[in-house]
Each structure stands twice: as structure tokens, then as C-alpha cells.
Amino acid sequence: MDEVISVRVESLTKSFNRGSEKIEVLEELTLNVVSGEFLALMGPSGSGKTTLLNIIAGLDIPSSGSVTVGKNIISSMSETKLASWRTRHVGFVFQFYHLLPVLTAYENVELPLLLLPMTKAQRKIQVMNVLDLVGLTSRIKHLPGQLSGGQQQRVGIARAIVTDPDLIVADEPTGDLDSKSADEILELMTILQKTLGKTIIMVTHDPRAASKAQRILHLEKGKLVKDSRNFSYVSGNVAN
Amino acid sequence: MNKFEKYVLDILDDPVSLGAVVVGMIIILGMVIFASSYWFYFRLMFLNLRRNIIRTALTSVASIVLVFVVTLVWTILWFLNLVTSEKAKDFKAIVTERWQIPSQMPYAYEASLAEGSPANEGDYKIDKNKDAMTWQFYGATIDPEKKTRDNIIFFFCMEPMKMTKMMDGMEEYSATQIADLEKLCDEMVKDKRKIIVGKERLEAINKKIGERIKLTSLNFKGIDLEVEIIGSFPEGRYNQSAILNRDYLNDSMDAYNRQNPNSRHPMTNKSLNLVWIRVPDKEVFQKVENQITSSASFTTPAVKVETASSGISTFLDAYRDLLWGLRFILAPFILATMALIIAVAISISVRERRKEIAVMKVLGFTPAQVLFLVLGEAIMIGAFSGLFSSFGTTMFINNVVGGIKFPIAFFPVFLIPLDAIWWGPAIGIGTALAGSFLPSLSACRVKVSEVFARIS
Numbered sequence: 067m068d069e070v071i072s073v074r075v076e077s078l079t080k081s082f083n084r085g086s087e088k089i090e091v092l093e094e095l096t097l098n099v100v101s102g103e104f105l106a107l108m109g110p111s112g113s114g115k116t117t118l119l120n121i122i123a124g125l126d127i128p129s130s131g132s133v134t135v136g137k138n139i140i141s142s143m144s145e146t147k148l149a150s151w152r153t154r155h156v157g158f159v160f161q162f163y164h165l166l167p168v169l170t171a172y173e174n175v176e177l178p179l180l181l182l183p184m185t186k187a188q189r190k191i192q193v194m195n196v197l198d199l200v201g202l203t204s205r206i207k208h209l210p211g212q213l214s215g216g217q218q219q220r221v222g223i224a225r226a227i228v229t230d231p232d233l234i235v236a237d238e239p240t241g242d243l244d245s246k247s248a249d250e251i252l253e254l255m256t257i258l259q260k261t262l263g264k265t266i267i268m269v270t271h272d273p274r275a276a277s278k279a280q281r282i283l284h285l286e287k288g289k290l291v292k293d294s295r296n297f298s299y300v301s302g303n304v305a306n
Numbered sequence: 307m308n309k310f311e312k313y314v315l316d317i318l319d320d321p322v323s324l325g326a327v328v329v330g331m332i333i334i335l336g337m338v339i340f341a342s343s344y345w346f347y348f349r350l351m352f353l354n355l356r357r358n359i360i361r362t363a364l365t366s367v368a369s370i371v372l373v374f375v376v377t378l379v380w381t382i383l384w385f386l387n388l389v390t391s392e393k394a395k396d397f398k399a400i401v402t403e404r405w406q407i408p409s410q411m412p413y414a415y416e417a418s419l420a421e422g423s424p425a426n427e428g429d430y431k432i433d434k435n436k437d438a439m440t441w442q443f444y445g446a447t448i449d450p451e452k453k454t455r456d457n458i459i460f461f462f463c464m465e466p467m468k469m470t471k472m473m474d475g476m477e478e479y480s481a482t483q484i485a486d487l488e489k490l491c492d493e494m495v496k497d498k499r500k501i502i503v504g505k506e507r508l509e510a511i512n513k514k515i516g517e518r519i520k521l522t523s524l525n526f527k528g529i530d531l532e533v534e535i536i537g538s539f540p541e542g543r544y545n546q547s548a549i550l551n552r553d554y555l556n557d558s559m560d561a562y563n564r565q566n567p568n569s570r571h572p573m574t575n576k577s578l579n580l581v582w583i584r585v586p587d588k589e590v591f592q593k594v595e596n597q598i599t600s601s602a603s604f605t606t607p608a609v610k611v612e613t614a615s616s617g618i619s620t621f622l623d624a625y626r627d628l629l630w631g632l633r634f635i636l637a638p639f640i641l642a643t644m645a646l647i648i649a650v651a652i653s654i655s656v657r658e659r660r661k662e663i664a665v666m667k668v669l670g671f672t673p674a675q676v677l678f679l680v681l682g683e684a685i686m687i688g689a690f691s692g693l694f695s696s697f698g699t700t701m702f703i704n705n706v707v708g709g710i711k712f713p714i715a716f717f718p719v720f721l722i723p724l725d726a727i728w729w730g731p732a733i734g735i736g737t738a739l740a741g742s743f744l745p746s747l748s749a750c751r752v753k754v755s756e757v758f759a760r761i762s
Contacts, residue, residue: 126755145672160758164662181669
């Protein structure tokens with residue numbers, strides 16, 4: 067079967083100046099991510115993982131090179147266009163959940179939908195669907211402060227997928243969770259990839275989290291040093 | 307016509323008030339449409355303000371206090387501006403002594419001045435029964451042994467029936483209040499010893515309606531009068547004033563002169579202080595002014611004719627520095643302080659929420675939407691505090707306190723105009739926009755990658 071490229075990164079360079087010193091965060095990085103792939107980005111701190119993730123997600127602008135997600139060359143988009151593009155095409159999962167503390171679980175998940183031309187009824191159906199998927203329909207009226215870390219992260223995931231994006235990016239999604247909650251979140255992400263066919267790019271330091279991915283990229287000093295297939299992922303799923 | 311109908315007509319007559327009302331309506335309508343169409347934004351703004359109730363409450367209280375002060379200051383300036391603005395039609399003019407303050411003219415001038423001194427065919431003749439009023443000032447104490455500020459009464463001596471027709475400020479009273487005053491005036495005509503005294507003056511001299519008092523004159527030495535208090539003015543600018551039938555003063559002076567044929571009263575030829583005349587337009591005013599000033603009848607002393615607004619302006623010259631300070635230092639300073647208070651509150655709030663703003667941008671909120679949210683929060687505080695303050699100030703000062711007691715020129719008290727209810731939200735929204743502009747700009751410029759880099 068032909069593989070469809072979901073994310074295409076070409077000769078990507080990102081640098082910034084600290085005083086008179088020029089710091090190269092990413093150097094001539096080229097990468098393709100296939101549609102429906104679960105990719106883990108690993109590497110030591112300062113290797114450029116999060117910067118790469120931010121650029122792919124349209125949160126940062128490359129110094130040179132291009133990034134294409136789906137059919138959109140996002141590296142040349144304006145900030146306003148990028149904002150609109152992100153709403154429809156990218157879902158974000160953060161390490162520290164970053165839910166708005168004044169809004170309930172339901173309202174946090176509804177937030178991105180408010181930017182789309184949808185009626186209240188349509189929004190409600192979509193929000194309840196994703197909250198059902200993450201198993202939180204009984205917590206819709208709870209504020210983030212009334213939820214556990216694992217539950218907050220599940221709300222975060224529901225918020226990320228509520229607009230039905232093609233691409234989900236996750237920055238250390240299990241970094242702030244205990245192992246049980248981390249397993250639940252990773253399981254959920256696996257379901258998103260396998261059942262809903264989402265492309266997932268996840269930054270992690272945790273080898274156990276990375277083991278859930280199909281493919282693992284290692285970055286060091288802004289360069290891609292290793293691109294490996296996770297065969298245990300495949301065999302594990304076959305066995306399942 | 308009731309008070310509301312009169313208020314509506316006043317607004318329709320005044321382009322500034324009409325503009326303020328239209329702008330106010332548009333803002334309110336906009337807020338209603340916004341709240342119903344973008345309920346989520348409205349709710350989010352409200353929730354964000356509620357998350358630090360103490361800060362929001364303190365900012366609101368500061369705004370309320372400052373709007374209160376600005377409303378008081380602007381009321382005085384607004385009123386003085388109103389009375390010193392030249393009117394084009396149906397306005398009053400004052401005839402006074404040309405070279406001396408206070409003006410003291412012979413009473414003999416009255417008959418001709420009140421008609422505009424028509425001497426030739428074609429001259430304009432004022433209907434003195436309808437469009438002219440004389441004022442003679444009579445100051446007296448009720449305790450000649452111990453003259454204090456509290457036992458002195460200052461009277462406008464005039465024809466009682468002219469009071470409701472010619473005196474300024476009568477338009478502030480309702481039709482019922484005017485009718486009651488006219489009944490009192492009628493009694494004053496029937497019995498020239500009857501007087502009307504303002505509420506505060508009555509309280510100061512510790513007398514009640516129905517009491518008879520003996521007046522010992524301060525400026526008409528030897529012309530002491532016995533009077534009966536039959537009523538008071540409605541709450542407002544005449545709280546400290548008193549009205550006496552001029553006939554009583556003039557008859558008493560005549561009697562004095564008859565009893566003392568060899569030493570006429572020193573005020574005999576100085577008892578007329580002002581003559582008010584009403585003219586239909588500027589052309590007539592100039593004509594009447596020319597008739598009076600060119601008349602040989604008014605040379606010793608000479609007289610001058612001014613529009614009422616010009617006369618009041620001249621009188622207010624003594625307060626020029628004070629008014630300048632109110633207008634150009636105090637009011638702008640307060641507005642700037644309000645903007646700064648809101649700026650500080652919103653800046654702190656934005657700084658605290660940089661992470662949340664970054665998350666919203668990640669989710670797809672554009673910089674303009676973030677700007678709108680932050681500005682909206684400031685506007686909510688400003689509009690609410692401003693409306694609450696101006697409405698509360700107007701109701702409290704006018705209905706409880708009885709006006710702003712700031713005696714300046716011959717205006718002892720200032721009532722806050724109903725227009726002031728619009729001033730509050732306008733000041734609140736204006737200062738909120740000015741104060742929150744930079745913090746909002748800073749919020750919409752939040753760089754997502756930098757915020758998250760700092761967190762990680």
C-alpha cells in the first residue's frame with residue numbers, strides 16, 4: 067500500500083542569537099512522517115526536540131527550510147493563518163495539561179470548537195463524543211482543580227482531538243504523571259492512532275513511553291542521529 | 307409635561323447630549339449583541355475577572371471613587387459652561403451699572419429699563435409684564451445683637467409673579483412644584499409681608515414655615531421689616547435663597563423718607579441692582595442694548611447691557627484660576643490615574659496568565675481575539691464601575707445630599723444633570739481602553755514557544 071506523507075520537513079534550520087553568540091538549535095534536518103504514524107522524538111535536553119515539535123505544529127518559525135503538513139506549507143504562513151490552520155489540523159497535548167482553570171472539563175474541551183462555524187448542538191455532540199472516548203463523561207462539570215493529573219491529561223487529550231485533527235503533537239504527555247496514569251494515557255494515544263488513524267508525534271524522555279511508538283527518532287545537538295523502527299510495537303500489536 | 311418628557315426633549319435639543327445618548331445606546335446594544343452572540347467570550351472575561359476577586363474589587367472601587375470625583379467636577383464645569391454659553395434665541399440680558407460692582411442704580415430707572423428704553427418710533431419695546439424682572443438685594447439679620455452667618459438672610463426683592471417666569475433654574479422643577487410656587491407667589495402679591503425662604507437657609511436660621519420674623523437690615527440701614535415665612539423652594543439651587551416682594555422694600559423706603567424728609571435714606575437712589583430682560587434673538591438684543599446705552603436717561607450712573615451668559619462670565623472671572631485648575635489639572639489627572647489603575651490591574655492579570663494565553667493561541671485563537679479578550683475584561687470593569695458610580699452619584703447627590711454644595715459666584719449648589727449617568731460608562735470605557743491597550747498588546751504578542759520553553 068502507498069504511504070501518504072503527513073509531515074514533510076526539508077533542510078530545516080532553526081537558530082537564535084544569545085548576545086553575540088549564534089545558537090543552532092536545529093541544523094539542516096530532513097524528515098518525513100507517514101500519515102497515521104506514531105512517532106517518538108527522543109534525545110537529551112537541548113537537543114531540539116521541542117523546537118522541532120513546535121515548528122511542525124506551527125508554533126515557531128524556522129530560520130530556513132520548509133515544513134509541509136498535509137498539503138499546507140506552514141513554514142510560510144502568517145501568524146493569523148497559522149492560528150486558523152492549527153484549530154482545524156493540529157491537536158496539542160502538553161506535559162502540564164494547561165487546562166484553563168476557570169473553565170469546566172466540558173468548556174475546556176469545547177474551547178477549540180468555538181473558533182469553528184458550529185452550532186451549540188453540534189459542539190455538544192462532538193464534545194460529549196470525545197469525553198466519552200477518554201472516559202470522562204461523568205466529570206464534565208468539574209473544574210481542572212477538581213480532577214486528578216491523569217484525568218486532567220485525558221481532558222487535555224479530549225481537547226486535542228475534539229476538532230478531529232489529522233496530526234496530534236504531544237510534548238512529554240506522561241512527564242507529570244504516575245506510572246499507572248501514564249500507561250492509561252499512552253494506551254489512549256495508541257487507540258487514537260490505531261482506531262482513528264491519527265498521526266502522532268510525541269516528544270519524550272521516557273523509553274517506556276517511546277516503546278509505544280512505531281518509530282523513534284533520536285536527536286542530538288539539533289541533528290537527527292538515529293531513525294529506528296520499533297519492531298516490538300508491530301509484533302506487540304500483532305500479538306494483541 | 308412630566309420630568310421624563312422634559313428630559314427627553316432637552317436631550318433632543320442638545321446635540322452633545324443626543325450624541326452621548328446615541329453612543330451610549332450603541333455601546334449597550336453592542337454589549338447585548340456581543341454577550342448573546344459571543345456568550346463564551348463574555349463568560350470567559352467574567353470568569354477571568356472573578357478569579358482574583360480582591361484585585362477586581364479594588365480596581366472597581368478605585369474607578370468608582372474616581373468617577374465620583376470626576377462627576378462632581380464635571381457637573382460644576384458643565385453647569386458653568388451651560389450658563390456662560392451664548393444662546394441664539396429667547397435669551398436673557400442683564401442691565402447693570404456700568405462702572406461699579408456691586409451695581410446700584412436709582413429705582414427710577416426701572417420703568418424705562420424694563421421696557422428696553424424705547425424712545426423713538428420703531429424702537430423695540432419689551433413687554434415688561436412678561437419679559438422683564440428687577441432685582442433689589444436686601445440683606446438682613448434676625449438677631450441684630452449677634453450677627454452671624456447663620457442668622458443672616460439674603461433676599462432677592464422682586465415682583466413675586468415674575469419668579470417662575472423669569473428666574474433661572476425653574477426648568478429643573480416639576481409642573482407640580484411650579485404650580486405650588488405660583489400659589490405662594492400669589493399669596494406674596496396679596497400680602498407683601500410674606501416671604502419664601504430656601505430649605506437650608508430656614509434650617510440655618512432655625513425657623514419654620516408659618517413663623518413670623520423681624521429683619522434688621524444690613525445694607526438698608528433703618529429699613530427693618532417684619533415678615534411671615536409662607537413656603538420654601540423645592541430642593542436645589544435656591545436652597546440658600548429667599549424672595550421678598552419688592553413693593554414691601556420700596557414702600558418701606560418711601561415711608562422712611564416721608565418720616566425723615568431732611569435726611570433721605572442713603573440707598574434711595576441706589577436700590578435697583580439688576581434688571582433682567584428677555585429678548586427673542588441677537589438682533590433684538592443689539593437693538594435694545596443700543597436703545598439703552600444711547601439713552602440720555604441713564605447717564606448718572608451709566609448702565610451697561612450684557613447677555614446673561616456674558617454677565618455671568620464676567621462675574622466668574624474671579625474664579626478663573628480655580629476653574630482652569632478643575633478643568634485642565636484635576637479632571638485630566640483623575641482620568642490619567644484611573645487609566646493607570648486599570649493598566650496596573652490588567653498588566654498583572656496578563657502577566658499571571660501568559661501561559662493560558664499561550665495555550666489559547668496554540669488552540670487557534672488569533673492575536674486579535676486575545677487582544678479582544680483582554681480589552682474586554684478592562685472594558686467590563688470600566689463600564690460597570692463607571693455606570694454604577696455615575697448612577698449612584700447622581701441619585702445620591704441629587705436626592706439625598708441635595709446637590710453639590712460648592713458656592714461659586716451666585717450658584718450655591720449644583721445638581722448633577724441626568725446626562726451624567728452616561729459620563730460614568732463613557733469615562734470607564736475610555737480609561738479602560740487607554741489603560742489596557744499596552745497590556746492587551748503585550749498579551750496578543752505572547753510568543754507561544756518562548757512561554758513553553760520557560761515552563762519546560
